[in-house]
Amino acid sequence: MRAEYMREQKRSHGRKVLAVLPIQYPKELLTAMNVLSMELWGPPGAPRGPGASRLQAYVCSVARNAVAFVQAGGAAEVDAFLYPHACDSIQGLATLIPDLGGEDKPALHYLNPKGGYRPSSRRFVAGELRRLAADLAELTGEPLSADRLSWALDLHREIDRLRARLLDGRARLDMTDSDLYAVLRRGEWLWPEDHLAELKLAASRLAPMGEVVQRGVGLLLSGIVPEPMSIFDELSSMGAYVAADDYAAVGRRVVRKQLLASEDPMDTLAWLMFAYPPCPTRSTSLGQRMDYLDRLATRSSAEGVIIHTVKFCEPELFDVAGIKERFGARGLPVLFLESELEAELSGQTITRLEAFVELLTQRRKS
Numbered sequence: 001m002r003a004e005y006m007r008e009q010k011r012s013h014g015r016k017v018l019a020v021l022p023i024q025y026p027k028e029l030l031t032a033m034n035v036l037s038m039e040l041w042g043p044p045g046a047p048r049g050p051g052a053s054r055l056q057a058y059v060c061s062v063a064r065n066a067v068a069f070v071q072a073g074g075a076a077e078v079d080a081f082l083y084p085h086a087c088d089s090i091q092g093l094a095t096l097i098p099d100l101g102g103e104d105k106p107a108l109h110y111l112n113p114k115g116g117y118r119p120s121s122r123r124f125v126a127g128e129l130r131r132l133a134a135d136l137a138e139l140t141g142e143p144l145s146a147d148r149l150s151w152a153l154d155l156h157r158e159i160d161r162l163r164a165r166l167l168d169g170r171a172r173l174d175m176t177d178s179d180l181y182a183v184l185r186r187g188e189w190l191w192p193e194d195h196l197a198e199l200k201l202a203a204s205r206l207a208p209m210g211e212v213v214q215r216g217v218g219l220l221l222s223g224i225v226p227e228p229m230s231i232f233d234e235l236s237s238m239g240a241y242v243a244a245d246d247y248a249a250v251g252r253r254v255v256r257k258q259l260l261a262s263e264d265p266m267d268t269l270a271w272l273m274f275a276y277p278p279c280p281t282r283s284t285s286l287g288q289r290m291d292y293l294d295r296l297a298t299r300s301s302a303e304g305v306i307i308h309t310v311k312f313c314e315p316e317l318f319d320v321a322g323i324k325e326r327f328g329a330r331g332l333p334v335l336f337l338e339s340e341l342e343a344e345l346s347g348q349t350i351t352r353l354e355a356f357v358e359l360l361t362q363r364r365k366s
Contacts, residue, residue, distance in 0.1 A: 002038065002189050003077065005189065005190070006036065006038060006077060006078075006189075007077065009036050009191060010036075010077075013034070013191075014034070015034050015035060015036045015191075016034070016035045016036070016079040016080070016139055016140050017035070017036045017037075017038055017077070017078045017079050018030065018035055018036070018037050018038065018078060018079065018080050018081065018082045018108070019038050019039075019040050019070075019075040019078040019080075019081045019082070020037045020038065020039045020040065020081075020082045020084070021039075021040055021066065021081070021082065021083050021084065021086070021090045021093060022039070022040075022041055022062060022084070022086050022090060022224070022225070022248070022249070023084060023086040023224075023248050023249070023252075023253070023279070023281050024084055024086070024112055024253060024273075024276060024279070024281070024282065025037075025082060025084040025110050025112075026110065026129055026132065026269055026272075026273065027156060027192075028149065028152040028153050028155075028156050028269055028272070029129060029132060029133060029136065029144070029149070029152070029269065030136065031152040031155065031156065031192050032144060032145065032148040032149040032151070032152035033133070033136045033137070033140055033142065033144055033148070034140060034142070035136060035139070035140065036189075036191055037082070037188075037189070038075075038078060038188075038189045039188035039189060040066050040069065040070075040075065041062060041066075041188070041225045041227070041249060042060075042061055042062035042063065042064070042065035042066045042069070042225070042227075042310075042341050043065055043066075043069050043074070043341075044065070044227045044228050044341040044342060044343050054067070054096060054100075055067060055089075055092075055096070058312050059089050059312060060089060060310045060311065060312040060313045061310055061311065061312075061339075061340045061341040062089075062090075062224065062225070062310055062313070062341065063089040063090060063092070063093055065341055066093060066097075067093065067096060067097065067100055070097050070100060071100045075105075078105065079105070079106075079139060080105050080106040080107070080108055080139055081094070081097060081105055081106070081107050081108065082108045082109070082110065083107060083108070083109050083110075084109075084110045084111075084112055085109070085110070085111045085112050086112065086281040086315070087281060087313075087314065087315055091109075094107045094109065106135070106139060108132060108135050108136070108139075109132075110128055110132050111124075111128050112273070112281070112282050113125050113273055113274055113282060114282055114283040115282070115283045115284070115285075116274075116284075116285070116288075117274045121274075122270055122271070122274070125270045125273050125274075126266065126267070126270040129266060129269055129270055129273075130266070133266075146264070146265055146266075149265040149266065149269065150265045152192075153259065153265055153268055153269065153272075155192050155193065155196065156192060157255070157259055158196060159187070159192060159195060159196050159199060160254050160255045160256070162196070162199040162200065162202075162203050163184060163187075163199060163254045164254050164256050165203055165206065166180060166183075166184070166199070166202055166203060166206070167184075167244075167245050167250075167251055167254065168299070168300075169206050170214060170218075170241070170242060170243055170244070170300070171212050171213065171214045171218065171243060171300075171301075172206050172207040172208075172209070172211055172212065172213055172214075173202075173205060173206050173207070173213060173214070174205045174206075174207065174213050175202065175205055176232070176233075176236060177232035177233075177235065177236060177241055177242050178229065178232040178233050178236070180202065181226055181229060181232060181250070182229070183198050183199065183202050184250055185226075185229075185249070185250070186198060187199075188249070214241045214243075216236075216239045216240050216241045217239055217240040217241070217303050217304065217357055217360045217361060217364070218240075218241060218242075218243030218244075218300060218301055218302050218303050219235070219240055219241070219242055219243055219244075219302055219303065219304050219305070219306055219360075220242075220243065220244040220245075220246065220293070220296060220297050220300065220302040220304070220305045220306070221242050221244070221245060221246065221247065221305075221306050221308055222246035222247065222293065222305065222306070222307050222308070222309075222323065223246075223247050223248070223307060223308035223309040223310070223316065224247065224248045224249065224309055224310045224313055224316055225247060225248065225249040225310070225341075226247050226249065226250065226308070227339065227341050228339075228341070228342060228343060228344055228345055230344055230345055231308065231345060231353075234345060234350055234353060235353065235357070238353060238354055238357040238358075239357060239361065240357045240360070243300040243301065243302045243303075244296045244297060244299070244300035244302050246277075246293060246296060247308075248279055248281065248316075251277065252276060252277045252278075252279045253276060254276075254277070255272060255275045255276055256277075257275045259272070260272070277292055278292045279315075280315040280316055280318055280319050281315045286319060286322045289319060289322070290322055290323070290326045293305075293323065293326065293327075294326060294330075297327070297330075297332065302332070303332070303360050303363070303364065304332060304333045304334070304335065304356065304357075304359075304360045305323065305327050305332055305333070305334045305335070306334075306335045306337060306353075306356070307320055307323060307334065307335070307336045307337065308337045308339065309336075309337070309338060309339075310338070310339060310340075310341060311338040311339065311340055320336060324336070333356070333359060333360060333363075335352065335353070335356040337349060337352065337353075
């Protein structure tokens with residue numbers, strides 16, 4: 001489906017297509033310049049051939065699967081690759097992928113702001129955005145238009161507003177977690193206007209304020225990417241649902257802050273890069289992140305926390321002890337799961353999920 005959609009976008013709209021590695025990047029800039037992003041989150045169960053074996057065994061499966069996917073021809077029709085600086089492993093792919101299926105494809109880069117907002121970091125990000133805009137102009141043959149960037153900023157804020165409504169109103173939404181996340185994650189490859197139409201349709205299924213549709217055990221899930229997606233069906237069969245989301249691929253990319261008003265849309269975009277929820281891949285302070293998760297759990301009335309992360313993901317692992325300590329002090333149970341982005345959950349993982357949900361169910365009854 002993605003491949004055919006990409007070909008149709010190129011054929012009917014003349015759009016260039018970028019294969020984008022995780023996590024955060026200025027998607028508004030790509031939209032303004034008529035570039036479609038196809039995000040590459042290390043497809044689960046990807047065949048791991050000789051290319052992936054060039055990476056050390058302790059490199060996360062997001063990077064290893066991405067290499068295997070590209071080497072197998074999965075990104076043969078994209079026009080370029082974009083490597084945001086989420087971690088050293090993702091940056092390292094920029095030197096490997098050109099030799100493993102990405103030959104003759106430009107490698108674009110974007111360095112995310114690390115740490116909190118400072119005037120110096122704001123100037124740095126503005127420079128990064130201008131450099132990326134110049135690279136995209138060379139790729140597309142068209143310079144960036146300020147009017148188009150203003151339009152793209154407004155479009156993506158409407159997308160964020162609807163994604164926030166769906167995530168924050170999960171208890172009132174008449175959809176399964178599996179169906180909801182299928183819609184949310186289609187934004188990884190749909191043209192934003194097409195994604196917006198699907199979000200509006202999903203939001204129409206929100207019950208009025210005060211009504212509750214989901215009556216199972218509400219959970220806060222945190223991690224890099226919700227793979228395998230079968231985790232949602234498994235939790236549903238156990239009587240649980242995702243009440244709050246802190247996945248880097250989903251909730252951490254939803255900006256809830258009011259857009260900064262500026263005559264220069266590039267200034268607004270530079271500000272926006274600091275407005276995302278706390279994320280360890282951007283070196284957010286542990287205190288800020290714990291406070292954010294605390295508010296997320298309280299607002300959603302989550303009864304337990306599942307840390308569902310990718311094995312060997314160092315940025316995520318740095319915060320695990322802090323999450324356990326914070327929620328342990330609150331008396332909120334925490335389950336820590338590591339995955340290798342396999343096609344399905346292992347039997348051992350399913351058993352641990354069952355035991356965790358049963359624990360929360362018994363706590364509710366007592």
